[in-house]
Structures are given as C-alpha cells and as structure tokens.
Amino acid sequence: MSADFLPDTRLPESSRPETLAVHAPQPEIRGSRPLGVPIHQGHVFAFESADTLAAAFESPDAFLYSRMGNPTVRALETAVARLEGGADALSYASGMGAINGVLLALLSTGGHVVAQRCLYGGTYALLTDLAARWGVEVTYVSGTDADEVRAAIRPETRLLYLETIANPTTRVSDLPALIAAAHEAGVPSCVDNTFASPLLCRPIEYGADVVVHSATKYLAGHADVLGGIAVFKDRELHRTVRHHAVEQGAITDPFAAWLTLRGLQTLPLRIERQSASAAELAARLAAHPAVAEVRHPSLAGHPDHAVAARLLPRGGGGVVSLDLAGGREAGKAFVEAVRLASLSVSLGDVKTLVMHPASTSHRQLDEQALAAAGIGPGTVRLSVGIEHVEDLWTDLEQALAKAL
Numbered sequence: 001m002s003a004d005f006l007p008d009t010r011l012p013e014s015s016r017p018e019t020l021a022v023h024a025p026q027p028e029i030r031g032s033r034p035l036g037v038p039i040h041q042g043h044v045f046a047f048e049s050a051d052t053l054a055a056a057f058e059s060p061d062a063f064l065y066s067r068m069g070n071p072t073v074r075a076l077e078t079a080v081a082r083l084e085g086g087a088d089a090l091s092y093a094s095g096m097g098a099i100n101g102v103l104l105a106l107l108s109t110g111g112h113v114v115a116q117r118c119l120y121g122g123t124y125a126l127l128t129d130l131a132a133r134w135g136v137e138v139t140y141v142s143g144t145d146a147d148e149v150r151a152a153i154r155p156e157t158r159l160l161y162l163e164t165i166a167n168p169t170t171r172v173s174d175l176p177a178l179i180a181a182a183h184e185a186g187v188p189s190c191v192d193n194t195f196a197s198p199l200l201c202r203p204i205e206y207g208a209d210v211v212v213h214s215a216t217k218y219l220a221g222h223a224d225v226l227g228g229i230a231v232f233k234d235r236e237l238h239r240t241v242r243h244h245a246v247e248q249g250a251i252t253d254p255f256a257a258w259l260t261l262r263g264l265q266t267l268p269l270r271i272e273r274q275s276a277s278a279a280e281l282a283a284r285l286a287a288h289p290a291v292a293e294v295r296h297p298s299l300a301g302h303p304d305h306a307v308a309a310r311l312l313p314r315g316g317g318g319v320v321s322l323d324l325a326g327g328r329e330a331g332k333a334f335v336e337a338v339r340l341a342s343l344s345v346s347l348g349d350v351k352t353l354v355m356h357p358a359s360t361s362h363r364q365l366d367e368q369a370l371a372a373a374g375i376g377p378g379t380v381r382l383s384v385g386i387e388h389v390e391d392l393w394t395d396l397e398q399a400l401a402k403a404l
Contacts, residue, residue, distance in 0.1 A: 037259045040071040052374040060088070060242060072254040077229065080219065083198040083264070086231035088238040090245050091257060093332050095194065095214025096122050097250035098228030102190055102210055103127075105244035106159055109135045114152045115181070116143030118169050118373040120192065121357075123161070125364040140372070144304065146177040153185045159189055161263040161374050164203060165195035168321050168357045168381040169374040170295045172304035175311060179207040188237070194218070194348070195317050195337070199271045206311075209233045210241075215252075216350030218262040218318075221270055227256050270350065270386055275315025277392065278384040282320045286394060289375035290330065291336060292378070295321040319347055320382040324402050328377040330357050330403040335380060347383035352392055355381050 011023050020139035043066040047053040056062035063069050073091050092098040099122070107113065107130060117128060117140040130136040138151040143162060153160075160182040162173045179189045188209040197218040203211050213219055215227035229252075232238040241331030245251070253262075275298075282296035297308035308316055324330035334354070335343045341352040343353060345360055357375055358365075365373065384392065 001391045015253055021157060037258060037261050039254050040066075041254050042066075048074045060238075063339055065356075067249055067251050069284075070251075070254050070257070072261075073252050073257040074255050076215075076252070076257040079261060079264060080198070080213070080229050081217075082157050083202075083233050084231040085198075085202050085204045086195070086211065086233055087235045089229055089231040090238065090242055091215070091252040092228040092230070092245070093250045093252055093256075094226050095212070095216055095228040096126070098214070098230045099123055100126060100246050101194070101248060101250060102212060102230050102241060103130065103159070103161075104248070105241040106188070106190075106233050107134070107136050108158075110156060111158040112137045112154050112156045113161055114141060114149055114157060114187075116141060116163060116166065116171075116173060116373075118143065118166040118171055119161075120167040121364045123192070124369070127161075133348065143171060143173045143178065144307075146174070146181040149178050149181040149183070153182065153187055157187050158186065161192075162163065162189065162194040162283040163195065164201050165297065165317050165319070168319065168379065169194075170195075170297055170300075170302070170317070170319060170321050171374065172297050172308045172311060172316075174304075174307050175201075175203055176208040176209065178385065179203075183207060195319055196312065197267060197317075197348075199268055199269050200275070200312050200314050200317060204231070204233050209237060211325070215260050216346065218267060218271060219348075220260040221267065221348055221350060222259075222263055223346070223349045223351065225256050225259045225263070227252050227260055243357040245389060272315065273386045274318030274348075274384050277386075277389040278318045278320050278382075279316060280389050281382070281384060281393060281396065283309070285322055285396070285400075286322065288397075288400055290334075290404045292325040318384045320384065322380050323376050324378040324380060324403050326378065326403055328358075329376040331380050334399050334403040336396055337402040339398075340387065340395035341382070341399075347381070349383065350386045352385035352387060352395075353383040356385075357381050365376075 045063045056064040077089040077091050127138045141148045141152055183191050190210040191203040191208040193211045194214045211231040213229050215229050229370050279298035282294050285291050286294040341354050344353045
C-alpha cells in the first residue's frame with residue numbers, strides 16, 4: 001500500500017521556496033487505514049465553496065474550526081456516547097467544564113435544581129455560585145428516597161442532579177426510582193457517572209437525560225489527561241447544550257482527546273481489577289482496629305448495598321471511603337505514611353491514591369455541609385489502582401499502624 005499526496009490545485013507549479021514552505025503536501029492513505037485514531041491537531045479547515053463553509057457552522061460533524069468540532073475530539077465523543085448508550089456527546093477541557101457546560105445551558109435566573117446532598121465539592125461550589133449570582137435555588141435531598149424528590153420538585157424546577165456513586169462517601173443513588181420521580185413532573189436529570197464509568201453503570205438505561213464524566217479519571221486512567229464529557233439521551237438536548245458549548249469555548253484539545261481514546265481501550269481491564277481490589281481491601285480495612293468505618297458498595301453493611309447489587313452488578317468501583325478512629329490527626333498520619341500509594345488528588349488512575357476530602361476536594365463545604373454529606377474530619381478517600389492487592393495491603397497496613 002502507498003501514501004499518495006493530495007494535489008493542491010491552488011498551488012502554482014512556479015511557486016517559490018517561501019510559498020512551498022507554507023503549503024506542505026498532505027498525505028492520502030490508500031488501501032490501508034491506521035489502527036489508532038490520528039491526532040488532528042490543526043485548528044482550522046479549508047473549504048472549496050462558500051455554501052459548504054456556511055453549512056458547516058450548523059453541523060457537529062462538519063469540521064471548520066476546532067472550537068466547533070475536531071475529527072479526533074469527535075471520535076472521542078462518538079466512542080463515549082456509544083459506551084454510555086447515548087445519542088451523542090460533547091467533550092470538554094475538564095470534568096468541571098462538562099458540568100458547567102450542562103448546568104449553564106439548562107439553567108437560568110429563577111430556576112430550581114434538586115440535587116443529592118453528597119456531591120463532588122466542585123459541583124457543590126458551582127451550585128452555590130449559581131444561587132448567589134443567578135438566583136438559581138437548590139434543594140438538597142438524600143439521593144435515596146423518590147418521595148423526597150417528588151416533594152422537592154416545584155413548577156420552576158429545571159433539573160435533578162445525581163451521582164451514580166457519590167464522591168467521596170460511595171453512597172449509591174437509586175437512579176431508576178429518583179429519575180422516574182423527576183420525569184413524572186417533566187424534569188430532566190443529569191447523572192455524574194465518573195466513579196462508576198460506563199463499564200459498571202449506564203445511567204441512560206435508567207432514564208437519565210444527561211450523563212457527565214471527568215474523563216481525567218477512569219476513562220483516561222493514566223494521570224496524563226485533563227478532560228470532561230457529557231453524553232445525551234437524545235439529539236435535541238445535545239443540540240441545545242452544544243450551542244452553548246461552542247460559545248463557552250471549554251473544548252477538549254485534540255491531543256488530550258487522543259490520550260483519552262487510548263485510555264478507553266484498557267478501561268474494561270482496569271475497572272475490573274480496581275473494583276475487585278477495592279472490594280478486597282475494604283473487607284480487610286473493616287476489620288482493622290484503626291478504622292472506625294469503611295464504605296464500599298460491595299460491603300454487606302453499606303447503606304446502599306442492595307441498590308448497588310441492582311445497579312452495579314459488575315463491581316462497586318475502585319474508590320473506598322474510610323473513617324479513622326483517631327479523627328483528623330489519624331487521617332493526616334495515615335495519608336503521610338503510605339509509600340506505595342500516593343498522597344494526591346484525583347482518582348481512577350492506574351496508581352493508588354489517597355487524600356483527605358475535608359481539606360482538599362470538599363474544602364468548599366463548611367462543617368455543617370460536610371456533616372450533612374457524610375464526610376467526617378477523619379474521612380480518607382482511597383482510589384485503588386491496578387497494583388497487586390497484597391502489595392497494596394502491606395502498604396496500607398503499615399500506614400494504619402502509624403494512625404493508631
């Protein structure tokens with residue numbers, strides 16, 4: 001097979017070196033195809049007619065300027081939409097970019113949101129900011145009671161916001177019941193599925209209208225990407241949010257999209273290993289004298305164990321939340337004593353990470369909000385990687401000894 005070069009009919013044969021240097025030939029591969037998605041790093045595309053260029057402004061599949069669409073980014077959107085069972089997707093520069101993009105597109109002054117009480121700190125901060133500056137009211141609910149959602153919905157309610165597995169408490173939302181309660185009132189739902197990934201749960205199958213991910217986490221999985229993505233149940237809602245996304249400009253860089261596509265290829269293997277190791281470590285942690293409480297959906301004592309058995313039959317995810325008996329000082333001693341695990345923010349990485357949510361990811365919450373979300377002063381979040389589970393336990397055990 002050969003690589004021919006597309007003729008540039010606009011380039012005169014008499015062109016001088018200065019012109020030839022600008023107009024490099026573009027290869028056209030014939031008879032074969034690349035196994036990996038190419039990186040289309042260029043941000044601008046040329047057209048043969050004015051009408052074709054004008055029409056491209058209205059189509060997500062026409063490429064004219066990478067803020068409005070890029071072939072590599074579009075490949076990522078298509079891949080994740082297919083994984084989630086959605087109609088289409090939008091890729092963003094970060095997980096918070098995706099959450100902002102969806103909320104800013106669907107909410108306006110005077111609107112109302114029903115959200116579960118335990119949310120990622122950045123989402124909580126965004127809702128607080130929208131309340132202060134836009135007059136968007138928020139009612140927080142437990143995320144476990146459909147009647148509570150029904151009671152919270154008002155005529156001006158515009159969205160139900162949930163997390164499949166809550167950050168960092170690992171509470172599991174009863175998605176079918178809660179989403180159905182919202183739909184009875186004509187209210188759409190948005191579910192953050194970052195902790196589960198589409199390999200463990202597909203919220204659209206339970207009626208979710210939008211699913212968001214921090215692609216930085218499990219989807220990419222290697223601590224080298226910042227990205228977010230929103231998947232939509234129908235194309236009409238996708239078009240509505242895309243209109244705002246194009247103007248907001250929080251778009252994924254093509255190289256970040258390519259890295260995320262690379263990560264997706266091993267997602268099934270990683271999430272299976274991480275979920276299994278997290279379940280094993282959670283069981284051992286629950287029996288350790290330095291630990292007051294352990295939360296992972298696989299544990300029989302988890303408050304949402306029965307819900308998790310229905311919604312997460314392939315595993316409870318790679319995050320374990322634990323409360324140390326010694327409180328804040330024990331938590332600090334533990335996260336500073338680990339050696340194989342790393343004291344770091346983020347999660348879903350191939351490496352095991354530990355952090356103290358009250359002083360990091362949920363620092364925006366005051367003491368009352370932390371308590372309401374189920375986050376204590378000694379809460380530690382453990383994001384389990386793909387290392388051997390016995391090596392991880394050896395590390396955690398020696399760190400726990402220093403937290404007694």
